[in-house]
Amino acid sequence: xxxxxxxxxxxxxxxxxxxxxxxxxxxxxxxxxxxxxxxxxxxxxxxxxxxxxxxxxxxxxxxxxxxxxxxxxxxxxxxxxxxxxxxxxxxxxxxxxxxxxxxxxxxxxxxxxxxxxxxxxxxxxxxxxxxxxxxxxxxxxxxxxxxxxxxxxxxxxxxxxxxxxxxxxxxxxxxxxxxxxxxxxxxxxxxxxxxxxxxxxxxxxxxxxxxxxxxxxxxxxxxxxxxxxxxxxxxxxxxxxxxxxxxxxxxxxxxxxxx
Numbered sequence: 514x515x516x517x518x519x520x521x522x523x524x525x526x527x528x529x530x531x532x533x534x535x536x537x538x539x540x541x542x543x544x545x546x547x548x549x550x551x552x553x554x555x556x557x558x559x560x561x562x563x564x565x566x567x568x569x570x571x572x573x574x575x576x577x578x579x580x581x582x583x584x585x586x587x588x589x590x591x592x593x594x595x596x597x598x599x600x601x602x603x604x605x606x607x608x609x610x611x612x613x614x615x616x617x618x619x620x621x622x623x624x625x626x627x628x629x630x631x632x633x634x635x636x637x638x639x640x641x642x643x644x645x646x647x648x649x650x651x652x653x654x655x656x657x658x659x660x661x662x663x664x665x666x667x668x669x670x671x672x673x674x675x676x677x678x679x680x681x682x683x684x685x686x687x688x689x690x691x692x693x694x695x696x697x698x699x700x701x702x703x704x705x706x707x708x709x710x711x712x713x714x715x716x717x718x719x720x721x722x723x724x725x726x727x728x729x730x731x732x733x734x735x736x737x738x739x740x741x742x743x744x745x746x747x748x749x750x751x752x753x754x755x756x757x758x759x760x761x762x763x764x765x766x767x768x769x770x771x772x
Contacts, residue, residue: 519577521586523772531564536584538699538756539571540770542626544763545703547580551710553629554578557691558608561699562616562623568592570616572609574602583772592617607666614672615679615695622695624702632713633692642686643712645728646719648736650712655737657709658682662689684709700752703759 525533539561546552546559555576563569571587573579589597594609608627615625636643642659643650660678663671679685683705685693692709696702719725728736763770 519581519583519586521583521772524585529565532566533584535561535564535699536571536587537771539587539624540582540584541760541763542624542699542703543573543579543582544767544770545759546626546628547578548762548766549707549710551628551630551706552579556605557628558605558612559624559626559699559702560608560612560616561625563589566597567620569597570612572604572612574600575605575608576602580767583770585772610666610669610672611675611693614675617672618676619679619695621697624696624699625693626695626702626706627687627691627693628706628710629691630710630713632717633686633710634690635717636713637686637688637690637692643709644716644725645730645733646725647712647715649708649715651728651733651736652708652740653684653705653712654733655740656681656683658685660685660687662687696752698752698756700756700759701750704752704755 528536539559542559546557555573555578558573560570560572563571569589569591571589573582574586574588577586586602588600588602588604590604590609591597592613594604594613596604611627612625615622643653643657645651645654658678658680660675663674666675679693679695683695687693692706692713694702694705694709696705
């Protein structure tokens with residue numbers, strides 16, 4: 514079976530069931546980014562580590578719009594940017610620099626999601642960064658880093674600074690650039706981005722409406738600790754809770770992501 518838009522043959526029979534499952538989730542994440550309006554033509558990227566091949570990861574075929582991406586069209590590369598399997602598509606050089614740096618340093622970061630949304634870029638240009646003005650931001654601020662803008666992410670010498678600024682966080686604001694999240698699963702990285710993006714959107718709208726009411730630091734710290742404790746006590750993470758519903762949303766819009 515092939516997709517109508519890309520005419521890419523299915524490779525389901527050529528990869529392990531574990532890799533195929535990650536490919537389907539990653540393709541769904543690309544479709545969801547498009548559905549949520551977080552895409553920037555073809556110039557952002559999401560990657561996922563290949564199960565059983567820790568030095569290989571999957572990334573978007575450069576030049577393909579996110580609402581066209583399928584499980585079979587994803588490009589498999591190594592940490593040096595070399596294609597592991599044949600693909601007619603190139604890889605975004607900036608995508609490779611950012612994602613290879615994080616995947617090499619953070620083995621728990623099995624998925625890395627990067628966006629250039631209007632809200633995210635707007636907040637990334639503000640000196641104070643993300644402000645403690647919404648409940649959504651409470652789940653972000655305790656695990657948020659900042660990375661200063663060094664121009665387009667094309668130089669390998671930026672990698673150590675990017676990794677250091679991310680640290681052990683799940684969220685990163687790339688100043689004057691955009692947003693980045695990581696997760697142990699595609700679902701976790703996506704839900705982390707949902708909360709970071711929504712926090713930025715709330716902030717930008719609130720700033721247009723008058724004086725803001727900041728949340729005291731002791732409330733921020735207590736709220737984040739309570740959220741983390743609640744997460745550890747749940748049988749399912751936030752990602753596991755909402756991901757099946759998100760997949761149903763993609764399925765209703767266009768089931769070709771699974772091809």
